[in-house]
Amino acid sequence: MPVRPAFHLAIPVNDLDVARQFYGHVLGLAEGRSTGHWIDWNLYGHQLVTHLVPGRSVPVGTSEVDGHAVPVPHFGLLLSADDFHALAERLRTAGTEFAIGPYRRFPGTPAEQWTMFLHDPAGNALEFKAFRDESQVFTR
Template identity: 55%
Template sequence: MSVQPFHLAIPVHDVSLARAFYRDVFNLEEGRSSETWVDFNFFGHQLVIHYHPKTPSQESATTNPVDGHDVPVPHFGVVLTWDQWEALAERLKSLGTKFVIEPYVRFKGQVGEQATMFLFDPCGNALEFKAFKDMDQLFAK
């Protein structure tokens, strides 16, 4: 599957704190920036953090039940390879990351089986990282 990179701009109420988080926790390469925004190479996609006062969803996330877990809404993330996902999960654990949903395999033995984990950035944006051993399961019903 070949896809074009997405562009996603998210609100952050503290640009320097969010900048350090995305740069240092995920080892993301920075692109262009100013005092109020920063571009990042987010696993081949363009993620931009933009200054914005705290939003209601950053104050307290709504959740929906999925596979016995409360998934924060809204959230964003990326689908990684299985090896990338495992390496990221280990890195985040070694950094003492507080997960909303700890790394685990969701829908085990079912259609759409996937590895997933959820966490918040320091500005309250929820992130999900997932992987499939069989990428044909990405949109399977």
């Protein structure tokens, strides 16, 4: 029996061809079902759906975290360290402009993690991160 995805997330995009290029070719996600109005993506076993919303722009603010202006709102995904570094290299090779480039945050603490932020072509803010110790994700 296949593993059920842990989450389903739907986000607005203003051009499905551009979304297909970014999510499929830059991020390397496998495309699932689609219509002329949406595309399903396999986001590391989770279902991400890009919905066409013409003319929609995503307002983004920031919040200070560890000396960086973190884009808000954003959605993110916890990866293994190997997957994080492979994705970071893939994004660098693709010439991705990062909102916050890959770096190690909170070194020497239980919350130590690698993180990076970027925007998709529609302006949706994305975060990918990997904890040094995955059992510490919710440690206070």
